[in-house]
Amino acid sequence: xxxxxxxxxxxxxxNSILSGLLTKLQAMGNxxxxxxxxxxxxxxxxxxxxRSQALYTETEGVLLSIENRIFYLSNLQGHRPNIIDTFFxxxxxxxxxxIEEATKGFDYKRIVDELKRIEAExxxxxxxxxxxxxxxxxxxxxxxxxxxxxxxxxxxxTSLILGFIPTENYDPLCSELEEAVGDVHIESVGTFGGxxxxxxIHMKGEVGRIEEILGKGQWERVELPENLSGSVKxxxxxxxxxxxxxxxxxxxxxxxxxxxxxxxxxxxILYDHFASEKEKxxxxxxxxxxxxxxxxxxxxxxxxxxNVKKAIEEEHEESYVEIGEPEDGDxxxxxxxxxxxxxxxELVVNLYSRPRYTEADPTPAVMVFFSFFFALCLTxxxxxxxxxxxxxxxxxxxxxxxxxxxxxQVLFISGAVTVLAGALTGGWFGPDLAQWTFLGRLxxxxxxxxxxxxxxxxxxxxxxxxxxxxxxxxxxxxxxxRLLDALYDKISWIVLLLSILAFGLARMGFLSTSLSTPAxxxxxxxxxxxxxxxxxxxxxxxxxxxxxxxxxxxxSGYLSDVLSYSRLLALGxxxxxxxxxxxxxAGMVKGMIPLPVLEYLPVVVVLVVGHTFNILINALGAxxxxxxxxxxxxxxxxxxGGGLAFQPFARKSKYTVVID
Numbered sequence: 001x002x003x004x005x006x007x008x009x010x011x012x013x014x015n016s017i018l019s020g021l022l023t024k025l026q027a028m029g030n031x032x033x034x035x036x037x038x039x040x041x042x043x044x045x046x047x048x049x050x051r052s053q054a055l056y057t058e059t060e061g062v063l064l065s066i067e068n069r070i071f072y073l074s075n076l077q078g079h080r081p082n083i084i085d086t087f088f089x090x091x092x093x094x095x096x097x098x099i100e101e102a103t104k105g106f107d108y109k110r111i112v113d114e115l116k117r118i119e120a121e122x123x124x125x126x127x128x129x130x131x132x133x134x135x136x137x138x139x140x141x142x143x144x145x146x147x148x149x150x151x152x153x154x155x156x157x158t159s160l161i162l163g164f165i166p167t168e169n170y171d172p173l174c175s176e177l178e179e180a181v182g183d184v185h186i187e188s189v190g191t192f193g194g195x196x197x198x199x200x201i202h203m204k205g206e207v208g209r210i211e212e213i214l215g216k217g218q219w220e221r222v223e224l225p226e227n228l229s230g231s232v233k234x235x236x237x238x239x240x241x242x243x244x245x246x247x248x249x250x251x252x253x254x255x256x257x258x259x260x261x262x263x264x265x266x267x268x269i270l271y272d273h274f275a276s277e278k279e280k281x282x283x284x285x286x287x288x289x290x291x292x293x294x295x296x297x298x299x300x301x302x303x304x305x306x307n308v309k310k311a312i313e314e315e316h317e318e319s320y321v322e323i324g325e326p327e328d329g330d331x332x333x334x335x336x337x338x339x340x341x342x343x344x345x346e347l348v349v350n351l352y353s354r355p356r357y358t359e360a361d362p363t364p365a366v367m368v369f370f371s372f373f374f375a376l377c378l379t380x381x382x383x384x385x386x387x388x389x390x391x392x393x394x395x396x397x398x399x400x401x402x403x404x405x406x407x408x409q410v411l412f413i414s415g416a417v418t419v420l421a422g423a424l425t426g427g428w429f430g431p432d433l434a435q436w437t438f439l440g441r442l443x444x445x446x447x448x449x450x451x452x453x454x455x456x457x458x459x460x461x462x463x464x465x466x467x468x469x470x471x472x473x474x475x476x477x478x479x480x481x482r483l484l485d486a487l488y489d490k491i492s493w494i495v496l497l498l499s500i501l502a503f504g505l506a507r508m509g510f511l512s513t514s515l516s517t518p519a520x521x522x523x524x525x526x527x528x529x530x531x532x533x534x535x536x537x538x539x540x541x542x543x544x545x546x547x548x549x550x551x552x553x554x555x556s557g558y559l560s561d562v563l564s565y566s567r568l569l570a571l572g573x574x575x576x577x578x579x580x581x582x583x584x585x586a587g588m589v590k591g592m593i594p595l596p597v598l599e600y601l602p603v604v605v606v607l608v609v610g611h612t613f614n615i616l617i618n619a620l621g622a623x624x625x626x627x628x629x630x631x632x633x634x635x636x637x638x639x640x641g642g643g644l645a646f647q648p649f650a651r652k653s654k655y656t657v658v659i660d
Contacts, residue, residue: 003355006302007323010324015293029648029651063275065116076258089400092657094656095658131244140567141190149231163220165449177210208651283649332534341367345363345409347410348627349363354642356642365634370626370630391454432445448580452566461636498522535547565629575614586610
């Protein structure tokens, strides 16, 4: 349960070396810079001076421009994240030499400007293409129009109407127009999409009556572009030629962009480089300044303090470094340090909250209980092996982020424990394999046949976890010198709960009946301590009595907590039953394809799809419900959380990860 010891660090340096000093601190990556007391609230670009503000704005503009080009190139290359990339994203793995080549010898401005120009040209061509396609769609139904487009005009006494009408209404419309108007000529140009397109010539004085009659037939007027000449067929041919030319231009520009895509990796490196430069500008408002000096204050791991002091003072003689202990009232950042086996489970703890600097780190206990409960939820050795194999293969991907790596390591460890739990409960891709092979000799509890022992075991391990939580709080109180708090608030509950448990087991015959009397005494003593001292912070006797009675009512909360562990039985049994159903279905589809080799194909498909689904859905359920047991039942017994994460001033990357 290790929370790294922190030291306060103060660096005083001449302003002339400030830029180099910040670069050094960022490269070391082990100091968290904080605001000086007189600088509280003065962080962010709004607090920058004029020169720094201009540099900050310029850097932000460069970052935005590079990021847009990276996004554009990714889309151009057709890179779409698959389901694995979505849950376990990777970054570009680069070494220091590649970083130096990208930041010193790469003319990124030329690449960015050229990509901007290509994007603009492609956008223009796309807009023109949409206009041409719209015009083509408009002209296509009029391809058989017997007139030139330039002749579609009325005369001094006549007008011309172009439009279309549902085909079933066209003939009735013609008859009605001839009867009602007389001096009118209507001619069908063609039928297209259930509509009849027509041209109508009429005397100008009849326009009102004609439009009234047309309205009955659900017609729509068509306005052809005025800047066209020649026949419609000629106009369509010209449009299609221009569309072909546009497509060729678009292809050429895309080809140029794809050539430039070879620089995408360097652009990604540059983005992270400029992001680091931006961070150096952003940290400026946190510094204290005089006319000639700057003051940097922050936190460093106690073990790193002397090495950091030596490294800074050796490289920058015009600096002074002081290392000190935290003072009362300081909000010390928290860095959790655990052994490699425990470290991945910091992810689970941080999902709830980071421990405070003075608290015990619950990660080792979470590793034990989380992996064990996860295994009880799956109870299938085959599924555990599958989780281990998949996690192992994904962990081999280069550039995995720390969060993805921790999650995969949690699944690998939990999968390993699941193999053991599955072997002891008879789960090997369902209970069938253990029933018909030597694997059945390993079975201790079969929850699908006799769930009661599994339920008792689940409740028992739940009681163990709750007791561990209380003992951790006792340890934490004693470590911080709060002996009375440990006795009255935690040890009293431990005595009460264990005494009640011992009394119940003695009455049921699981323990000697001679323990009944000591158990009663222990329960009474624990209850008295809780009643008398739970409200000791109140001066009023009535308030103390009321709070004491209310605290004893908390016994029902412990009962509820224990019963929550019955979910382990429900999830464990459901996993086995679904696996068994998958196996039954696989047996039923055997022979559906009456061929010697292919008769087993449906069996394989059902087994692979069914068990994959079962693993995914129940592994997700196991993770969620196991996390809930930690967050709702375990942590409230001892863990307050609310700690401030240790966030050193270091190179933070969005696209790349540096490897040795």
